[in-house]
Amino acid sequence: MISRYDREADKVEHYSINACLAPVVSLHGLAVTTVEGIGSTRTGLHAVQERIALAHGSQCGFCTPGMVMSMYTLLRNKPRPSMADLDEYFAGNLCRCTGYRPIIEGFRSFTTDAGAGGSCGRSDCCRRKGKG
Template sequence: ESTMAPQETVSEQANTGKAPRRKIRLSVNGKYYYVGSDIPPWTTLVDFIREQVQLSGTKYLCREGGCGSCTLVATIPDLESEGGSKTISVKACQSLVYNCAGWSIETIENLGNRRIGYHSLQKALTGFYGTQCGYCSPGMVMTMYGELKSSGALTSEQVENALDGNLCRCTGYRPILDAFKSLAVDAPEHLKNKLTDIEDAYKVKCPNSGELCKGSCSKKETNGYNHSDNGCSSFGNEPSDDLEVKADDVTWYRPATLNGVYKILKQLDSKYKTRIVVGNTGQG
């Protein structure tokens, strides 16, 4: 079987006649990873993150792009802006790792934890009791983080629309929506009063005085929305040469030009099954 994936994000250029590269490079939380024939071309991004990078915060459940538990945030080339980039939320169970060449990926581990402090989105979700079993929580937070990074601010409508692809089987959604809406620029007063300031999202109010806790547990601060941008440090460094990787009985092609696509299609024997991969939504 032969799998061929044209890279639409690379500008058209003349065929240099150079041999195709055998590896891709991507970054996860600011660290480079090189992927070659040791990783099968059908490996999904969520499996790569969990098994190779060994970060288990990203979950998976449906493997069909329907539940949102595997959501990551990635900075990728912007087709509408030459040399530009954009930040999006990605369903990692559908994204094949070889389609992620040059991507800068952020996982839930990059936002915050007990040692370094939590991101404001994480604090809000906790403060509104928006998590029970916790399996959907990383995907919920990363979906909102991607929306926040791409737009710069949140509205209540954005919160509802962005979470349309995330499922929760425990909380009934109300506390999750309330948590993220409390950080919106148009947040209702009753939600804003629950969290006086975005930086205080994780602090507890005294039921008697209404004041925020000032104990040592409240002194670990993070930088709110700008908590972590180092995941984008490697964007744009991926070479635009043709790529050809062979693993087991599958060959993955990523031509850099449209002419390269036609050339590969012509040279492939008709006995091989060929599939063009872009978003890989046919997998779901």
């Protein structure tokens, strides 16, 4: 995720980018946040990382950082997104292992379409524990 301050709007804007397509020189003056920068097993996982893991949304792990950072960026820009927002933010992410269902189910709990109990339906759901 890259972030920049918009002086006219007086706010920080966040963007998901394809890291492999962004020349490092194009990032001058921007803040860069990677999946390692939002949480780890040592410092504690971010809720986005936790939910993709709990939903079994990662198999080979190749797409996982991009999926996590797309969801993280969406949440930074819109704390209560809809499923339509989620679809828009994930338009450029590809996964060949999970078939997307577990990824989307893991992240559905962040959306306004999730319902009161979270998408997993478990009594110990992370949403009920206040981790969302």
